[in-house]
Amino acid sequence: MSGPSYSLQDLADKVNGKLIGDPEIVINAIATIQNASLGCISFLANSKYKKFLSTSSASAIIIGQEHSVELKTAGIIVDDPYAAYATLSLMFNSHRNPYAAQPVSFFVHETAKVHKSVVIGPNVYIGPGCKIEENSVIHANTSLVMNVEIGKNTIVHFNAVLGSDGFGYASNEDGYIKIEQLGKLIVGNDVEIGSGCTIDRGAIENTEIHDGVKLDNQVHIAHNVILGENSAIAASCAIAGSTIIGKNLKMGGLSGILGHLNIADNVLIGAHTLITKSIKKSGNYIGIMPAQEQKDWAKSSVFIKRRKTK
Amino acid sequence: MSGPSYSLQDLADKVNGKLIGDPEIVINAIATIQNASLGCISFLANSKYKKFLSTSSASAIIIGQEHSVELKTAGIIVDDPYAAYATLSLMFNSHRNPYAAQPVSFFVHETAKVHKSVVIGPNVYIGPGCKIEENSVIHANTSLVMNVEIGKNTIVHFNAVLGSDGFGYASNEDGYIKIEQLGKLIVGNDVEIGSGCTIDRGAIENTEIHDGVKLDNQVHIAHNVILGENSAIAASCAIAGSTIIGKNLKMGGLSGILGHLNIADNVLIGAHTLITKSIKKSGNYIGIMPAQEQKDWAKSSVFIKRRKTK
Amino acid sequence: MSGPSYSLQDLADKVNGKLIGDPEIVINAIATIQNASLGCISFLANSKYKKFLSTSSASAIIIGQEHSVELKTAGIIVDDPYAAYATLSLMFNSHRNPYAAQPVSFFVHETAKVHKSVVIGPNVYIGPGCKIEENSVIHANTSLVMNVEIGKNTIVHFNAVLGSDGFGYASNEDGYIKIEQLGKLIVGNDVEIGSGCTIDRGAIENTEIHDGVKLDNQVHIAHNVILGENSAIAASCAIAGSTIIGKNLKMGGLSGILGHLNIADNVLIGAHTLITKSIKKSGNYIGIMPAQEQKDWAKSSVFIKRRKTK
Numbered sequence: 001m002s003g004p005s006y007s008l009q010d011l012a013d014k015v016n017g018k019l020i021g022d023p024e025i026v027i028n029a030i031a032t033i034q035n036a037s038l039g040c041i042s043f044l045a046n047s048k049y050k051k052f053l054s055t056s057s058a059s060a061i062i063i064g065q066e067h068s069v070e071l072k073t074a075g076i077i078v079d080d081p082y083a084a085y086a087t088l089s090l091m092f093n094s095h096r097n098p099y100a101a102q103p104v105s106f107f108v109h110e111t112a113k114v115h116k117s118v119v120i121g122p123n124v125y126i127g128p129g130c131k132i133e134e135n136s137v138i139h140a141n142t143s144l145v146m147n148v149e150i151g152k153n154t155i156v157h158f159n160a161v162l163g164s165d166g167f168g169y170a171s172n173e174d175g176y177i178k179i180e181q182l183g184k185l186i187v188g189n190d191v192e193i194g195s196g197c198t199i200d201r202g203a204i205e206n207t208e209i210h211d212g213v214k215l216d217n218q219v220h221i222a223h224n225v226i227l228g229e230n231s232a233i234a235a236s237c238a239i240a241g242s243t244i245i246g247k248n249l250k251m252g253g254l255s256g257i258l259g260h261l262n263i264a265d266n267v268l269i270g271a272h273t274l275i276t277k278s279i280k281k282s283g284n285y286i287g288i289m290p291a292q293e294q295k296d297w298a299k300s301s302v303f304i305k306r307r308k309t310k
Numbered sequence: 311m312s313g314p315s316y317s318l319q320d321l322a323d324k325v326n327g328k329l330i331g332d333p334e335i336v337i338n339a340i341a342t343i344q345n346a347s348l349g350c351i352s353f354l355a356n357s358k359y360k361k362f363l364s365t366s367s368a369s370a371i372i373i374g375q376e377h378s379v380e381l382k383t384a385g386i387i388v389d390d391p392y393a394a395y396a397t398l399s400l401m402f403n404s405h406r407n408p409y410a411a412q413p414v415s416f417f418v419h420e421t422a423k424v425h426k427s428v429v430i431g432p433n434v435y436i437g438p439g440c441k442i443e444e445n446s447v448i449h450a451n452t453s454l455v456m457n458v459e460i461g462k463n464t465i466v467h468f469n470a471v472l473g474s475d476g477f478g479y480a481s482n483e484d485g486y487i488k489i490e491q492l493g494k495l496i497v498g499n500d501v502e503i504g505s506g507c508t509i510d511r512g513a514i515e516n517t518e519i520h521d522g523v524k525l526d527n528q529v530h531i532a533h534n535v536i537l538g539e540n541s542a543i544a545a546s547c548a549i550a551g552s553t554i555i556g557k558n559l560k561m562g563g564l565s566g567i568l569g570h571l572n573i574a575d576n577v578l579i580g581a582h583t584l585i586t587k588s589i590k591k592s593g594n595y596i597g598i599m600p601a602q603e604q605k606d607w608a609k610s611s612v613f614i615k616r617r618k619t620k
Numbered sequence: 621m622s623g624p625s626y627s628l629q630d631l632a633d634k635v636n637g638k639l640i641g642d643p644e645i646v647i648n649a650i651a652t653i654q655n656a657s658l659g660c661i662s663f664l665a666n667s668k669y670k671k672f673l674s675t676s677s678a679s680a681i682i683i684g685q686e687h688s689v690e691l692k693t694a695g696i697i698v699d700d701p702y703a704a705y706a707t708l709s710l711m712f713n714s715h716r717n718p719y720a721a722q723p724v725s726f727f728v729h730e731t732a733k734v735h736k737s738v739v740i741g742p743n744v745y746i747g748p749g750c751k752i753e754e755n756s757v758i759h760a761n762t763s764l765v766m767n768v769e770i771g772k773n774t775i776v777h778f779n780a781v782l783g784s785d786g787f788g789y790a791s792n793e794d795g796y797i798k799i800e801q802l803g804k805l806i807v808g809n810d811v812e813i814g815s816g817c818t819i820d821r822g823a824i825e826n827t828e829i830h831d832g833v834k835l836d837n838q839v840h841i842a843h844n845v846i847l848g849e850n851s852a853i854a855a856s857c858a859i860a861g862s863t864i865i866g867k868n869l870k871m872g873g874l875s876g877i878l879g880h881l882n883i884a885d886n887v888l889i890g891a892h893t894l895i896t897k898s899i900k901k902s903g904n905y906i907g908i909m910p911a912q913e914q915k916d917w918a919k920s921s922v923f924i925k926r927r928k929t930k
Contacts, residue, residue, distance in 0.1 A: 417722065419718060433743045435760035435778070437715070438718050451743070451779070453760050471837070477834070480702045481703075482703050486834060487703055488709075506779075506838075508814070508837040546856065548854075548873045566873050584892035584911060585911050586911065597909045597910055597917065598909055
């Protein structure tokens, strides 16, 4: 792969860092400090890797002021090496629009409005009443079912489904009467929605995903959820209908939140945990049964069940 | 959006309700009682919203007999306002076939039989030996792998996979021998299968999803499961192979049922619960560790593990 | 369906078994011992089904030496009837390439290298830098995002996403800076990846799925995971980033493993369990709260929370 290459000066300028060494050094890849080779830039974000400073083959290393005296190579001194690495990573992605070179087939309903700067992958389906604003990307094999409004600079990854029917039925003696889902799904700016996610549109009012939200793969969000800005949800979580969530939720993988709850700002939910009640104060919430070897777990299990009746 | 509009009389007739007020009032949307505006019909299904009866801007409200004296607007009196709302919601969906107006490309294997009334979305794959009966809908980007038989009036939502290979292997000294999956997946009438679901076909005999079943998004059902009629399963659940389930199962999100079990009729399983044994009597089953603040959870966790050895 | 048919001699030769009865018997299907009909071959792999030996309508039965005296029909005697059934099942699959007869449309990026023997289904997306070796199959509606390398004889099932962006961000005062994912996803030989799975490519170094791994449907594997050979993971599991797993992991459905852990060879993880710490020795690990009727669970729940403070 012959990707992009830059001078060390270019990279130092990009992150407003202080350059140490030859500004003309050519950098064509990012590598970890222990596995870097010539032409690579690396970074020291965790001091447990400091021991590699003296042996790394990196051409340059991004480093904080506090460790910079130990630098044996060229480098860039910054306040936050991890953030600087993130910023530079964008410069080494050679395929922001992988669909540019070849013809691509997708479906856009006649009532949908898609800004001309939007990138759309093959086999994307954009249904009735959808709107997509500037510089957003809808990747291959994704479906936008109906009434989905997406802001600017938002990325919807592969094989996701947005604006699907919420799971709504009224019961009668014969079984279920389907409730048609007449609301929208409103997605803000700078959102990322992972591959295989499903987000339902609202039943009457709307489902809302606010600015800056990041969803990992295979997350499910039900109808009428409101998810506050800059929330980040790990893979395989599910949030039930009509729950309202504040800003900056962080949620570990495989966790769930029941429906019709209110979750405060700045809540952290551990992995594989179910939230069954509203949360009024920020904090770190966990509800897992500790994993043990089978024979120990069996004793704990009996203990939990036996003591309940006392 | 200029969608459908109806007279209040039309709507009252549809739900066999008693009309209060001017039968010529024009209704062009459904709204919640607190947020309705002129031209909207709303409904009172939960008495905690009764306080909005006096302030709602709805043009009409669907209401039970017991609250009808408090009605300040036009209305429709019915036995079950929620069911009436569900029935009317169908009339306000303007896109039952969103694919009608534009050319659509999909794949139907030469051995598949699809009734001419079936609606098929773009990029659908319908593989060998599949059959689909009258008035069913297969939405965009869904795959029907092989030997999938679907009844009448069934909806398969977006990016689902039906009739996938069951997870079956025999072990030998080198690893695994794949067991080809030679059975069918039989789906009944009036079923809904959510976006991103996966349902395997049988290994030798069939997987069966009976009439009236409703699956939310991202549900997984393994080979040779039999799922009884009118069962409803919330998002992100998984049911392992060869389990046989009676009628009217209700299952909260992120829950699982192990394989080779028998589950009685009318069982309710809470969210985020694993069923490890057959269930012989109807009832409400739960198995979650209560979520707590991290410091409290840590104490419970130590307690569970320490006491196990006594 | 008129599928393949074989003489009993053909089948006995295939599994190196001892033929009992007429070698010319025609076999055109595999069936369970209790439901077999004329023309079917069945097998006895679990002695609880032995009672059907005398009543089965199967034309022949695959059986171990220890039960062969009880055989009432023709048969094939083998050491491992279940493995022999698995081997024969392949001969009754008439659709290894269901796409052969009809034109199929898919996307292959100009920088991707796909061996000419690879089978590709409709609507598959194969992005930049991907490589696929001999005899692998990529089924319909699957996306290979970028830098995905797949070995020989590997099957990727329907609507899966391989090589998706890992979930990586650096935080700053405004929210998140996206970390471009510059590594690869390397998948070995003889791997199966289930429908609806998502596997991220590496952030800097690679994600690796080793030879012989089998993933059921809707499994998620995050960036930089290394999953050892012959591991088998049931549906709806998730493994977080940078976890390194040995050979022969077996993992029940809906389970998770946190990130940055090390898991030894030959570990068995029960269903619906979360692994939060590295595992150094092989064994069987479980962490579920036992499911109980709601009133009993409520008592256990109170007990767990109350005792924590003592």
